Amino acid sequence: MLALIGRRALIALPTLFLVSLFVFALQRALPGDPFLVIAGEERDPEVIARLREIYRMDDPVVVQFFAWLGQVVQGDFGRSLRTGEPVLALILQKLPVTLQLAIASIIVAIGIGIPAGIIAARRKDTVVDYSASALALSGLSIPNFWLGIMLILVVSVELKWLPASGYEPFFSNPKGAIERLIMPAFVLGSGLAAFLMRHTRSAMLEVLRSDYVRTARAKGLDEDAVVNRHALRNALVPIITLSTILFGELLGGAVLTEQVFTIPGFGKLIVDAVFNRDYGVVQGVVLCTAIGFILMNLLADVLYILVNPRLRAQ
């Protein structure tokens, strides 16, 4: 088992190397001289020359790349060109904000998507199935930033039920945090719920057709027991492989949701960095996201092996 995990981790290494190469190339391809930004309005040639020396800009590109990679491996993702703060510190500062939103969205997505998928599969080709499928298709087609704006208009501006924007840490002010989380979590979670619903439905339909489910029914088990004890457990296994896709959707969606609800998280950090031409931050965020994504992939692989006895035996 450990050997298998080690092998998967080894396979991830070239991908990580290529991602770092890509991020480095991105930095080199950026328009304009980033040192003009750091050097401030005076643009003192001496300062610029010193900065070029610090960042090894006069070395060959290959040397620059490996020097940069060496820093990254040691946890130094560079510095913000605007504030001079380490990018990793900035990301770690914003991460809990996005994490809070992500957890709430996952709760919404699982709470809606999986039960809806099970119900649609159990009532295949009925009005319930068609309605759930239509809702899922709509959920996948609605731009989440627009859904956010509509919710703010109705729930905050018209009904004045919930605050339209902002962020409160859950542990310092749970009530305020929940009030500010309901709408963004619904906005981000509903798209994921639609995605989960479609996959749960098709996985359940496949499992419900299988021989062991037929046997369970033939034994005289009632339908709830068949679904909950036999079908659901097996249908949920392939959904683990979707967790990486969900992670990507979550991060991408968070960028827009945080923008709509003015949440000072990871997504807002990258958008603000793009507009401030703070390429150090853009680069750091892309690299961190990619590393997170690769680790999620690895975790999904391992989980899949853990829950699937046949793969474990291999």
Add this chain to the structure above:
Amino acid sequence: MAAAGTDGLTGPAEPSFRPRPSVMARLVRNRSALIGGAIVLAFVLMALFAPLLPLADPLKSNFLAIRKPPSELYWFGTDELGRDQVSRLFYGARASLLAGIVSVLIALAIGVPFGLLAGWYGGWIDAVISRVTEAMLACPFLILAIAFAAVLGPSLTNAMIAIGLSAVPIFVRLVRAQVMSVKTEDFVEGARAVGARDLRIVLRHILPNIMSPIVVQSTLFMAQAIILEAALSFLGLGQQPPSPSWGQMLNVAKNFMDQAPWMSVAPGICIFLAVLGFNMLGDGLRDVLDPKEN
């Protein structure tokens, strides 16, 4: 008399074999494809004929009609510069559909050749292409598109390039997998046996046989590209003012939610319907063209 009618009086029974209906006939019978196709067609017509319709100038400000609510004169109201929302929606359709088409073409133009190379030759070529593809897929789609847009600078053209480049790995993977399954077929062996060159086999024999999944994926990706263009424009990285696009209209509208809520409604509905149309058309095409379904 095996073929005789069951009552023994009628002539030979109809043969059980019926020719398979054409793709178009099956598409027309598929409800999802039909509704999706109709929605897409409506938006295409809207985009194509916008300049021919008696619409107000979408760029011309009218300071006497700033933020007017929907009325008989202005069906969807006016924006913060007094421009007619209907007119901007029609012209915005052009930006959204153009972004969809161009980004799909970019993704196809790069993704298909690399997918063909990886799938056909295998070995180290496949290993290199696959690793690069994995590295690109290791970054969430929108963040990758934002990174490209940051490099290229904010504009509709650059947003289209960013979206197209971000989608390249999806097409590389799809085409590679399809080529790998088709290249072991007898007809490919046959082409090899008669001495056909690699390029000819790939272009004349393999590519036509893997077109269905490519068409389906392209249609579904159109939906994604429209949302992405709207998202990038919403963030200020796509279409730049004063030119209209649905995402850019929402970007402006979010600043006037209290004073002019109507500004946010129509552009979002247009994005939703266009994306829904392409998703339904793509789902329908998959039902019709996917060999497993057939």
